Amino acid sequence: MAKDTYLKKILGNDRYSRVRQTKILMVGAGGIGCELLKDLVLTGYGEIHIVDLDTITLSNLNRQFLFRHHDIDKSKSLTVAKAVDSFNYFDTKLVPHHGNIMDAKQFPITWWSQFSYIFNALDNLEARRYVNRMCLYLKTPLMESGTTGFDGQIQPIYPYYSECFDCQSKVTPKTFPVCTIRSTPSQPVHCITWAKEFLFHQLFDEVDSSAGGLNDAAKIKSETDDKDEIENMTKEFNELVDLRKLIFNSDARTFFTELVNKIFKVDVERLLLIETLWKSRQKPVPLIITQYEQDLIRILDDQTELQKIFGDETKVWSTLENLVILFKASESLQRRLQGEESFLSFDKDDEDTLNFVTASANLRSIIFNIEVKSKFDIKQIAGNIIPAIATTNAIISGFSSLSGTNYFKYDFEETQDFSRIYQESSSIFISIKPNKYITSASLVGPNERCPTSSIARGLLKLTPVEVKELSLKWLVDKLIEQYDYADEAVALILGKSRLIYDVDFDDNLEKRLGDLSGFTDGELLMVQDDDGELESIELYISIVEDHESDYLPQIKLGPKKAITEESSNGSSGAPDVATDTIVIDEEDEDLVEVTEPVVKKRKIEVEVL
Numbered sequence: 001m002a003k004d005t006y007l008k009k010i011l012g013n014d015r016y017s018r019v020r021q022t023k024i025l026m027v028g029a030g031g032i033g034c035e036l037l038k039d040l041v042l043t044g045y046g047e048i049h050i051v052d053l054d055t056i057t058l059s060n061l062n063r064q065f066l067f068r069h070h071d072i073d074k075s076k077s078l079t080v081a082k083a084v085d086s087f088n089y090f091d092t093k094l095v096p097h098h099g100n101i102m103d104a105k106q107f108p109i110t111w112w113s114q115f116s117y118i119f120n121a122l123d124n125l126e127a128r129r130y131v132n133r134m135c136l137y138l139k140t141p142l143m144e145s146g147t148t149g150f151d152g153q154i155q156p157i158y159p160y161y162s163e164c165f166d167c168q169s170k171v172t173p174k175t176f177p178v179c180t181i182r183s184t185p186s187q188p189v190h191c192i193t194w195a196k197e198f199l200f201h202q203l204f205d206e207v208d209s210s211a212g213g214l215n216d217a218a219k220i221k222s223e224t225d226d227k228d229e230i231e232n233m234t235k236e237f238n239e240l241v242d243l244r245k246l247i248f249n250s251d252a253r254t255f256f257t258e259l260v261n262k263i264f265k266v267d268v269e270r271l272l273l274i275e276t277l278w279k280s281r282q283k284p285v286p287l288i289i290t291q292y293e294q295d296l297i298r299i300l301d302d303q304t305e306l307q308k309i310f311g312d313e314t315k316v317w318s319t320l321e322n323l324v325i326l327f328k329a330s331e332s333l334q335r336r337l338q339g340e341e342s343f344l345s346f347d348k349d350d351e352d353t354l355n356f357v358t359a360s361a362n363l364r365s366i367i368f369n370i371e372v373k374s375k376f377d378i379k380q381i382a383g384n385i386i387p388a389i390a391t392t393n394a395i396i397s398g399f400s401s402l403s404g405t406n407y408f409k410y411d412f413e414e415t416q417d418f419s420r421i422y423q424e425s426s427s428i429f430i431s432i433k434p435n436k437y438i439t440s441a442s443l444v445g446p447n448e449r450c451p452t453s454s455i456a457r458g459l460l461k462l463t464p465v466e467v468k469e470l471s472l473k474w475l476v477d478k479l480i481e482q483y484d485y486a487d488e489a490v491a492l493i494l495g496k497s498r499l500i501y502d503v504d505f506d507d508n509l510e511k512r513l514g515d516l517s518g519f520t521d522g523e524l525l526m527v528q529d530d531d532g533e534l535e536s537i538e539l540y541i542s543i544v545e546d547h548e549s550d551y552l553p554q555i556k557l558g559p560k561k562a563i564t565e566e567s568s569n570g571s572s573g574a575p576d577v578a579t580d581t582i583v584i585d586e587e588d589e590d591l592v593e594v595t596e597p598v599v600k601k602r603k604i605e606v607e608v609l
């Protein structure tokens with residue numbers, strides 16, 4: 001049977017002919033992207049654009065099966081596009097783009113508007129949110145997907161008909177109270193966090209006293225009322241400062257001995273004095289280095305023995321072995337700081353930093369009678385790594401492409417009316433839990449409180465000549481005419497927060513649009529109703545050579561909706577998939593970044609042209 005006859009049979013004639021004519025975009029060509037592109041090519045799409053900003057690394061090869069060893073350092077998007085050639089049975093046109101999808105210069109809205117459907121195969125919240133917003137401006141359906149270990153999810157998004165990516169707040173990563181980390185750890189992860197975020201950071205990293213963290217007095221006070229505990233922590237901190245000085249003016253042995261003595265003996269003895277802490281907890285046992293000194297010296301001189309310890313990363317090291325590792329790591333870190341490097345940051349792939357954190361976390365675990373972990377395990381936890389599983393990616397990609405074909409049931413060319421299809425589509429979840437390997441949930445309408453989809457969005461299309469000739473007054477009148485705003489109720493905010501017009505500020509009215517600084521292609525214009533009756537609309541300024549249709553989107557603005565703090569909160573990378581990520585990690589801060597769409601008018605910030 002000819003290959004496309006086969007496809008016709010599976011999809012049916014109508015869907016088949018629509019698939020063949022459809023141009024889609026896939027964002028991300030990593031773990032999910034490789035699997036997904038294979039599926040999309042075999043679905044028979046007419047044209048697929050692929051965007052990825054990254055190049056291939058060795059660690060990608062175990063699961064990103066379209067890449068080979070000789071592809072290392074090559075562009076992911078260009079490589080995947082070539083790799084699928086051997087099974088491109090339906091002659092799908094592949095158009096790769098190497099670049100950041102959030103780059104509005106490389107990918108202006110006119111570029112986005114060519115796609116009928118967008119598939120996300122991304123690994124971060126920021127890019128996901130960006131694509132979600134672009135889809136809202138253009139009313140382009142989006143298939144969102146994400147995996148974390150054995151968990152995975154797809155979410156079909158039909159803009160303004162079903163929930164958008166931001167409609168559900170994302171699971172917040174776990175955080176630990178400072179005092180659990182500093183005084184009363186009870187799990188390996190507490191000791192690992194302490195070793196990485198506190199000990200390593202204070203000794204070797206660049207310390208920014210204004211940044212807060214585990215030493216911030218206010219933070220400590222907010223976690224405990226115990227005066228002794230606060231005093232202890234402050235003392236510990238000051239002694240650490242002295243220890244840091246020793247890095248530069250002592251030899252390796254002195255530094256190591258002082259380090260072990262202070263961190264694993266003196267600090268612990270001090271904690272033991274606070275009796276309230278140990279009423280219902282097992283007491284820690286301070287480490288006495290002299291008990292291990294002789295063996296330590298012997299092993300440090302024995303290369304074979306050393307190699308044996310360092311060679312097995314999956315073994316759980318004994319106290320003595322952890323001390324050996326700690327000595328070698330601190331010696332090496334000390335040498336690096338005495339040399340060229342002015343500070344050292346923890347990096348799971350930097351052996352010295354990982355060894356230091358592993359050994360010090362384990363020694364603390366031993367003291368507090370907590371399970372000791374192998375270096376391999378600690379690397380996963382300290383690096384916030386949740387292993388990526390090829391099978392999870394393959395299953396999720398399968399669901400993503402399969403569910404995407406639902407779109408071809410109807411002809412949306414003219415209408416973009418998704419009222420039926422969204423009710424026939426579902427989010428799908430997979431997991432390793434028995435009886436819950438695959439579950440699904442019907443799509444529901446947008447969350448009224450969603451910070452992203454609770455305002456209307458669309459394009460304001462103008463030609464360069466119109467931008468030059470039309471005045472702001474023309475635009476205000478046009479907005480009133482189109483959206484039924486009460487007279488004098490319109491307020492316009494350009495970009496992040498610049499008020500360019502409202503009833504009390506009409507200085508710009510006679511200006512040409514092009515003379516308003518910032519009125520450029522790709523900039524956002526927020527239209528607010530000062531009477532508080534109608535919802536806001538965010539317009540994406542699109543300057544095009546020609547626009548047949550209207551200047552403004554054909555939308556009926558609904559009544560204004562309330563947005564709450566709670567609903568504008570988000571954090572995890574994959575949609576709704578819980579992770580065991582440890583916070584108190586600066587890197588995670590970008591994960592909680594939220595783009596607030598509703599800009600409060602602030603006249604103070606007005607720049608009069």
Ligand SMILES: Nc1ncnc2c1ncn2[C@@H]1O[C@H](COP(=O)(O)OP(=O)(O)OP(=O)(O)O)[C@@H](O)[C@H]1O
Nearest residue numbers: 028029030031051052053054099100101122123127
């Ligand atoms: N803003 C962006 N623009 C374009 N591509 C992006 C953007 N953000 C992320 N990506 C791409 O999305 C893909 C996500 O894939 P994946 O989660 O497998 O990540 P990875 O970097 O390949 O693997 P890992 O993070 O596990 O080492 C990556 O190839 C990444 O380059």
Ligand SMILES: [Zn+2]
Nearest residue numbers: 164167450453
């Ligand atoms: Zn939403």
